[in-house]
Amino acid sequence: MTVTILFLGPLRDAAGEESRAVPAPLDWTGLIGAVGTDIAQQLADDRVNIACGGRVLADKTSLQAKDGDEVALLPPVSGG
Amino acid sequence: MTVTILFLGPLRDAAGEESRAVPAPLDWTGLIGAVGTDIAQQLADDRVNIACGGRVLADKTSLQAKDGDEVALLPPVSGG
Amino acid sequence: MFEDIRLLDGPFDPQEIIQATADSTMSKGGVANFTGYVSSSGDVEALELSHYEPLTLPGMEDLARAARDRFDITAITIVHRLGRMVPGDPIVCVAAASRHRRDAINAVDFAMDHLKSAAWFWKRELRGGTWHWIEPRGADHSDLARWKSE
Amino acid sequence: MFEDIRLLDGPFDPQEIIQATADSTMSKGGVANFTGYVSSSGDVEALELSHYEPLTLPGMEDLARAARDRFDITAITIVHRLGRMVPGDPIVCVAAASRHRRDAINAVDFAMDHLKSAAWFWKRELRGGTWHWIEPRGADHSDLARWKSE
Numbered sequence: 001m002t003v004t005i006l007f008l009g010p011l012r013d014a015a016g017e018e019s020r021a022v023p024a025p026l027d028w029t030g031l032i033g034a035v036g037t038d039i040a041q042q043l044a045d046d047r048v049n050i051a052c053g054g055r056v057l058a059d060k061t062s063l064q065a066k067d068g069d070e071v072a073l074l075p076p077v078s079g080g
Numbered sequence: 081m082t083v084t085i086l087f088l089g090p091l092r093d094a095a096g097e098e099s100r101a102v103p104a105p106l107d108w109t110g111l112i113g114a115v116g117t118d119i120a121q122q123l124a125d126d127r128v129n130i131a132c133g134g135r136v137l138a139d140k141t142s143l144q145a146k147d148g149d150e151v152a153l154l155p156p157v158s159g160g
Numbered sequence: 161m162f163e164d165i166r167l168l169d170g171p172f173d174p175q176e177i178i179q180a181t182a183d184s185t186m187s188k189g190g191v192a193n194f195t196g197y198v199s200s201s202g203d204v205e206a207l208e209l210s211h212y213e214p215l216t217l218p219g220m221e222d223l224a225r226a227a228r229d230r231f232d233i234t235a236i237t238i239v240h241r242l243g244r245m246v247p248g249d250p251i252v253c254v255a256a257a258s259r260h261r262r263d264a265i266n267a268v269d270f271a272m273d274h275l276k277s278a279a280w281f282w283k284r285e286l287r288g289g290t291w292h293w294i295e296p297r298g299a300d301h302s303d304l305a306r307w308k309s310e
Numbered sequence: 311m312f313e314d315i316r317l318l319d320g321p322f323d324p325q326e327i328i329q330a331t332a333d334s335t336m337s338k339g340g341v342a343n344f345t346g347y348v349s350s351s352g353d354v355e356a357l358e359l360s361h362y363e364p365l366t367l368p369g370m371e372d373l374a375r376a377a378r379d380r381f382d383i384t385a386i387t388i389v390h391r392l393g394r395m396v397p398g399d400p401i402v403c404v405a406a407a408s409r410h411r412r413d414a415i416n417a418v419d420f421a422m423d424h425l426k427s428a429a430w431f432w433k434r435e436l437r438g439g440t441w442h443w444i445e446p447r448g449a450d451h452s453d454l455a456r457w458k459s460e
Contacts, residue, residue: 006212008210008212008280008282009210009282009293010282010284010293013293047296051212051214051215054214054215054218056215070214072212072214072215074212074215074280075282075296076296077276077279077280077281077282077296078281078282078283078284078293078294078295078296086362088360088362088430088432089360089432089443090432090434090443093443127446131362131364131365134364134365134368136365150364152362152364152365154362154365154430155432155446156446157426157429157430157431157432157446158431158432158433158434158443158444158445158446174328174332175325175326175328175329176325178324178325178328178343178345179325182324182345182347189346189347189349190344190345190346190347191343191344191345191347192342192343192344192418193328193341193342193343193344193345194340194341194342194343194411194414194415195328195332195340195341195343196339196340196411197332197339197340197341199339199409259349261344261346261422264344265344265415265418265419265422268342268415269415272411272415
């Protein structure tokens with residue numbers, strides 16, 4: 001009964017790991033609590049997106065991850 | 081003391097030869113007389129150009145070819 | 161319809177890719193192509209591209225479909241590198257074939273403009289022995305806006 | 311500045327040409343290309359292109375110069391076939407390299423649009439064992455007009 005949180009790009013460095021398994025279900029408040037203060041602050045940035053089950057959420061605060069879901073934290077893509 | 085008249089593209093078929101040497105100098109009236117009725121009629125077409133010494137004449141009736149010049153008769157280029 | 165949409169984590173030869181796209185349309189018009197190479201601006205020793213697979217390849221496939229719907233093309237190829245590259249390495253290759261030259265060129269232009277928004281890529285550069293993430297780009301809508309009003 | 315302007319009366323390999331243009335600009339951005347092939351429309355068995363040499367090659371060289379003046383490019387290549395070809399043979403290959411993708415693509419587009427007016431080519435087709443001259447094209451200024459107002 002777990003959800004996998006996946007850290008992409010620069011967020012992987014901030015998290016110090018590729019992914020983290022947390023208990024399911026997981027909503028926005030649960031996610032904020034699970035990732036630590038540093039990443040929680042970055043998630044507040046409008047340019048940081050969240051995908052659940054392979055789909056980017058239009059409103060990331062509506063996150064409702066179930067058992068087996070992968071929740072990907074997507075920082076802004078790089079320029080250049 | 082000759083000018084070489086060069087027939088390009090479809091005009092070559094009409095002329096039955098690649099080129100013809102005629103006495104120098106050669107002006108527009110001389111050219112018309114030298115090429116035969118069929119080609120003379122085609123030369124009247126605005127879309128047929130004349131190059132002398134490697135340059136396309138803005139006004140082909142101003143032709144003044146000297147000894148050694150090459151006068152190229154340029155039919156309209158093909159579409160497609 | 162020829163379609164070749166790929167993400168590669170090893171080197172590729174753009175000429176092979178263009179050739180395959182061209183072969184698919186031989187005697188039917190022409191092939192347009194754009195190939196991008198890793199820049200050697202500044203003191204960059206290497207470039208690494210990471211992505212989120214469940215989003216990137218479907219995004220590229222949607223983009224190929226959009227190009228096919230919009231332009232009269234007989235082939236579309238979109239190939240993008242991932243992983244670690246050095247300056248001079250090909251990083252992206254887009255090719256389109258059409259009976260009509262303008263459609264082939266416009267399809268390549270369209271695909272390159274939209275690739276940035278279709279793909280989730282994060283880049284970091286190795287400079288002086290240390291990896292640096294490349295900053296997020298600003299709002300970059302002007303390239304895409306070109307295709308809206310037509 | 312890399313420049314490769316050629317008229318060929320034998321076959322060519324577009325990939326070799328694109329590769330040479332790309333090599334000249336490696337690690338400096340990208341390369342755009344358009345390659346046209348002899349069509350197999352209808353029952354055409356062969357195509358023959360003749361030209362007036364004192365005008366065609368200088369015309370192509372002037373065109374390359376105009377493209378260099380107009381766009382920020384580091385290489386331009388314009389290669390055109392002459393002589394007898396069969397359907398599927400490459401007939402024209404234009405490639406441009408630039409640090410900026412849009413310049414590379416636009417330079418190729420510009421060169422292709424102007425090539426028709428720069429070059430004095432007469433074409434005839436072999437159909438049913440007989441050669442037929444291809445009719446002159448009508449006023450074809452719309453492609454060129456695209457570049458006037460910019």
